[in-house]
Amino acid sequence: MTQRKKLSTDAYKGVRDFYPEDMAVEKYIFDTMRSVAERYGYEEYTASLIEPTELYRAKTGDEIVNEQTYSFTDRGGRDVTLRPEMTPTAARMVAARHRDLSFPLRWYSIPNVFRYERPQRGRLREHWQLNVDIFGVEGVGADIEIMAIAYDVMKAFGATQDDFSIHVNSRKLLQEFLSENLEDQNATKDAMRLIDRSAKDNKAKSDLQTLLGGKELSELRPNKALEQVFEQLAGFGIKNAIFDPGIVRGFDYYTDIVFEVFDTNPENNRSIFGGGRYDGLTDIFGVPNIAAVGFGMGDVTIRDFLEIRNLIPKYKSPAKLYICTTAPEYIDDAQKLARTLRGSGVSVAIDLSNKRIGDQVATANKKSIPFVVCLGEQERATNTVTLKELSTGTEQELPIKDLTTHLGNNA
Amino acid sequence: MTQRKKLSTDAYKGVRDFYPEDMAVEKYIFDTMRSVAERYGYEEYTASLIEPTELYRAKTGDEIVNEQTYSFTDRGGRDVTLRPEMTPTAARMVAARHRDLSFPLRWYSIPNVFRYERPQRGRLREHWQLNVDIFGVEGVGADIEIMAIAYDVMKAFGATQDDFSIHVNSRKLLQEFLSENLEDQNATKDAMRLIDRSAKDNKAKSDLQTLLGGKELSELRPNKALEQVFEQLAGFGIKNAIFDPGIVRGFDYYTDIVFEVFDTNPENNRSIFGGGRYDGLTDIFGVPNIAAVGFGMGDVTIRDFLEIRNLIPKYKSPAKLYICTTAPEYIDDAQKLARTLRGSGVSVAIDLSNKRIGDQVATANKKSIPFVVCLGEQERATNTVTLKELSTGTEQELPIKDLTTHLGNNA
Numbered sequence: 001m002t003q004r005k006k007l008s009t010d011a012y013k014g015v016r017d018f019y020p021e022d023m024a025v026e027k028y029i030f031d032t033m034r035s036v037a038e039r040y041g042y043e044e045y046t047a048s049l050i051e052p053t054e055l056y057r058a059k060t061g062d063e064i065v066n067e068q069t070y071s072f073t074d075r076g077g078r079d080v081t082l083r084p085e086m087t088p089t090a091a092r093m094v095a096a097r098h099r100d101l102s103f104p105l106r107w108y109s110i111p112n113v114f115r116y117e118r119p120q121r122g123r124l125r126e127h128w129q130l131n132v133d134i135f136g137v138e139g140v141g142a143d144i145e146i147m148a149i150a151y152d153v154m155k156a157f158g159a160t161q162d163d164f165s166i167h168v169n170s171r172k173l174l175q176e177f178l179s180e181n182l183e184d185q186n187a188t189k190d191a192m193r194l195i196d197r198s199a200k201d202n203k204a205k206s207d208l209q210t211l212l213g214g215k216e217l218s219e220l221r222p223n224k225a226l227e228q229v230f231e232q233l234a235g236f237g238i239k240n241a242i243f244d245p246g247i248v249r250g251f252d253y254y255t256d257i258v259f260e261v262f263d264t265n266p267e268n269n270r271s272i273f274g275g276g277r278y279d280g281l282t283d284i285f286g287v288p289n290i291a292a293v294g295f296g297m298g299d300v301t302i303r304d305f306l307e308i309r310n311l312i313p314k315y316k317s318p319a320k321l322y323i324c325t326t327a328p329e330y331i332d333d334a335q336k337l338a339r340t341l342r343g344s345g346v347s348v349a350i351d352l353s354n355k356r357i358g359d360q361v362a363t364a365n366k367k368s369i370p371f372v373v374c375l376g377e378q379e380r381a382t383n384t385v386t387l388k389e390l391s392t393g394t395e396q397e398l399p400i401k402d403l404t405t406h407l408g409n410n411a
Numbered sequence: 412m413t414q415r416k417k418l419s420t421d422a423y424k425g426v427r428d429f430y431p432e433d434m435a436v437e438k439y440i441f442d443t444m445r446s447v448a449e450r451y452g453y454e455e456y457t458a459s460l461i462e463p464t465e466l467y468r469a470k471t472g473d474e475i476v477n478e479q480t481y482s483f484t485d486r487g488g489r490d491v492t493l494r495p496e497m498t499p500t501a502a503r504m505v506a507a508r509h510r511d512l513s514f515p516l517r518w519y520s521i522p523n524v525f526r527y528e529r530p531q532r533g534r535l536r537e538h539w540q541l542n543v544d545i546f547g548v549e550g551v552g553a554d555i556e557i558m559a560i561a562y563d564v565m566k567a568f569g570a571t572q573d574d575f576s577i578h579v580n581s582r583k584l585l586q587e588f589l590s591e592n593l594e595d596q597n598a599t600k601d602a603m604r605l606i607d608r609s610a611k612d613n614k615a616k617s618d619l620q621t622l623l624g625g626k627e628l629s630e631l632r633p634n635k636a637l638e639q640v641f642e643q644l645a646g647f648g649i650k651n652a653i654f655d656p657g658i659v660r661g662f663d664y665y666t667d668i669v670f671e672v673f674d675t676n677p678e679n680n681r682s683i684f685g686g687g688r689y690d691g692l693t694d695i696f697g698v699p700n701i702a703a704v705g706f707g708m709g710d711v712t713i714r715d716f717l718e719i720r721n722l723i724p725k726y727k728s729p730a731k732l733y734i735c736t737t738a739p740e741y742i743d744d745a746q747k748l749a750r751t752l753r754g755s756g757v758s759v760a761i762d763l764s765n766k767r768i769g770d771q772v773a774t775a776n777k778k779s780i781p782f783v784v785c786l787g788e789q790e791r792a793t794n795t796v797t798l799k800e801l802s803t804g805t806e807q808e809l810p811i812k813d814l815t816t817h818l819g820n821n822a
Binding site: 141 | 420462547563730
C-alpha cells in the first residue's frame with residue numbers, strides 16, 4: 001500500500017500524548033489521589049466516557065451543554081455526549097442502584113472529561129479529574145470530611161499550608177442575603193452568576209453592586225454550619241480554610257456549602273479546584289432526597305501547581321537491569337538469564353539491537369535504567385558478569401547466579 | 412428546577428458502568444497486566460481517545476473504519492474518531508519522536524477503545540485493552556519476547572498451560588504459499604480474508620479451496636523463523652505454542668509472524684487475544700523502516716476467561732476500620748480518632764448516618780469492611796473500645812491508643 005500523502009503525527013488539538021515520562025507524572029498524581037481517597041474508605045468506580053446527551057441538559061449549566069460539549073449522533077440515531085464532568089454520571093449510577101447501595105456511600109473516580117474550549121494554559125479539551133463524593137449524609141460532617149480530603153490530597157503532594165488556601169462559602173447563606181437585598185427576586189440567578197464572575201470581571205462586579213442597591217457582599221458573615229466547618233477543620237490542624245462570600249461555583253446543582261482551593265502564589269493566585277454540596281441531584285432520575293457532597297480536582301491545574309514548586313518526582317524506569325550482548329549469538333543467553341531474574345521479581349530488559357556495546361549501554365542510560373550487564377564469550381565461559389551501576393559508574397564482578405540476590409538487595 | 416420527565420438511569424447501550432465491585436475486578440486485571448509488562452521493562456504511555464479520522468483510513472481495515480467507528484465532526488469542523496484500537500496511535504507517537512526515542516523501545520498501555528457493534532457476549536462497544544509493543548527490532552527475538560509476555564500475563568492470572576494455547580503463523584509464509592498456488596495473483600488479499608474466516612465460516616472455507624485449486628493450507632510447514640520461535644519458547648518452558656496456518660489476524664498492517672491465544676475449554680474454544688509483527692506502520696507518517704511487534708488483550712474476553720475458571724479475587728474494601736457512633740455528639744470523637752489512625756496509614760471510614768448502631772454495623776458488613784468500633788459515652792469515659800472483626804465475630808477490648816498498632820499488625 002503506497003501512501004500518496006503522509007499523515008500528520010500531531011495529536012488532535014487541545015489533547016495530550018502521554019509519552020512514558022509524562023505518563024509517569026500522571027500515574028504519580030493519580031496514585032497520590034488514590035491513596036488519600038482510600039485512606040478515608042472511598043471506593044473507586046468508573047463509567048464510560050459516552051453518555052446520553054439528555055444527562056447534561058438538566059443541571060450542568062447552559063453554557064457548557066450548548067457550547068462546550070462534544071456531542072454527536074451515533075450510527076443508531078442516539079444523541080450522545082462525551083462527559084464534560086463526572087457528577088451527573090455518579091448521580092445516575094447512585095440513582096440506578098439506590099435500593100441496593102448502603103449509605104453513607106463513599107465513592108471516588110479519576111475519569112477523563114472533555115470540553116470544547118479554546119486550548120490555553122491550564123485549560124485543555126481533555127483532562128483527568130479526581131472526583132470524590134459522599135452520598136447520603138445531610139449533616140455538615142460530610143462537608144468537613146470532603147474538605148479534609150481535599151486538604152490531605154494537597155499535603156500528600158508535598159504542598160504546605162502556606163501554598164494554598166480553602167475558600168469556603170454557603171449558597172444558602174448567599175440566597176438568604178440576596179432575598180433580603182434584591183429588589184427583584186427573579187434576579188437571584190443572575191446575581192449568583194455575577195458573584196461567580198465578579199472576582200475577575202469588573203463589569204460583573206459593578207453590575208452586582210447595582211443589583212444589590214448599595215449592599216456589599218463583604219458584609220456577609222458565616223452562618224452556624226460554616227462556623228462548625230471552620231472550627232472542626234481547625235481542630236484537625238487545618239488552618240488555611242477561610243470564609244469567602246464570593247465563592248459560588250459554576251454548576252447549577254450546588255445547594256449549600258461550596259469551596260474552592262486557591263494557589264496562594266501571588267503570581268498564580270487562582271482557584272485550582274473545588275466542590276460542594278449538591279443534595280437532590282438524583283431527583284432528575286426520580287430518586288429524591290439523596291444528600292451529596294463532593295469535589296473535582298483536575299490533573300492539568302494540579303500538575304502546573306506541582307511543577308512550579310518542583311514537587312514532581314524524577315522519572316524511574318520500570319526496568320532495573322539492562323542486558324547487552326557482544327554479538328547476536330548471546331541473545332539466547334540474555335533471554336534465559338532475564339527469564340530467571342524476572343521469575344525472582346527483578347525487572348529486566350534486553351537490548352536485542354545488535355548495535356555496538358557502547359551504544360547499547362548508552363540506550364540503558366537514556367532510558368534511566370539503573371544497572372547494566374553485558375553478555376559475551378567471556379561471560380559464557382566464566383559464568384560471571386560485570387554489573388555496572390550507571391548513576392555512579394561503579395562496576396562489580398559477580399557470579400551470574402548471584403545477580404538475583406544482588407539486584408534484589410539494591411531494590 | 413422541576414423535571415417534567417425523569418431521566419433514565421441506564422448507561423449508553425453496549426458500554427458498562429463500573430460499580431466498586433466491578434472496578435475492583437478491572438483494577439486487578441490491569442494491575443496484573445502492568446506488573447508483567449514492567450517486569451520486561453516496558454514503559455507505560457497513553458494518549459487521548461480522540462484522534463483525527465484520517466489516522467485510521469490508511470491501515471486499520473475497511474470494515475472497521477467504514478462501519479464500526481465512532482466518527483464525528485467537531486465544533487471546529489475537524490473529522491475525529493474515538494480510537495477503535497491503539498496501534499495507529501502508538502505508531503503516530505513513535506513516528507513523531509523517532510529521532511529522540513532510543514530503540515529498542517518497549518511500550519505498553521491499557522486504553523479504552525470504541526467500536527460500533529451489536530453488543531453481544533464478549534463484544535461490547537467499549538472495552539479496555541492491554542497493548543504491549545516493541546519497536547526497532549527486526550530479529551525474531553522481539554516476536555519471542557512478545558509471545559513470552561502474552562504467556563506470562565496468562566500465567567500471572569493463574570491460568571495453567573492447559574487452559575490456553577498460542578497459535579502461531581507467519582503471513583510471509585502464507586504469502587509465499589499463495590503466490591505458488593493461486594492462479595490469479597490479484598486474489599492474494601481475498602485469499603487472506605478467506606483464510607481468516609475459514610475456521611468459523613464454511614462458505615469461506617469452500618471458497619478458499621476453490622481459489623487454491625486443490626492445495627490444502629494444512630500442507631504448510633513452519634519456516635525457519637517459526638521453528639526458532641517454537642524452539643526458544645520451549646526453552647523457556649512454554650510448551651503450549653503450536654503452528655496454525657489458519658491464523659491471519661484481521662488488521663491489514665501485519666507483515667510477518669502473527670499469533671492468537673485460544674481458550675482450550677472445549678465449550679469456549681475461541682481466540683481470546685492476539686498480535687504479531689507490523690514492520691513499517693510508521694511509513695504512513697513518512698518515517699520508514701521501523702520494525703514493530705505487539706499484541707492487544709481485551710478486558711472483556713479475559714474477564715470471561717477468568718470468571719469461568721474462578722480466578723478473580725474476592726472484593727476487598729479500601730477501608731480497614733468502620734467507626735460507628737451511638738449519638739451525633741460522638742461524631743467529633745470519631746473524626747479525631749479516624750484522623751489519627753489515617754495518619755498512621757490505617758484506612759478508616761466513619762458512619763455519619765445517625766442510624767441505629769445495629770444498622771451502622773450492618774453497613775460496614777455490607778461494604779466488606781473487616782473491623783468495626785463503636786464510640787459513645789462509655790468509650791469516651793474509659794478511653795477504650797471494643798474492636799470487632801466482622802468475618803469471625805471476634806471482639807477484643809482495647810485502649811483507644813492501641814488501635815493503630817493492633818490494626819497495623821492485622822494489615
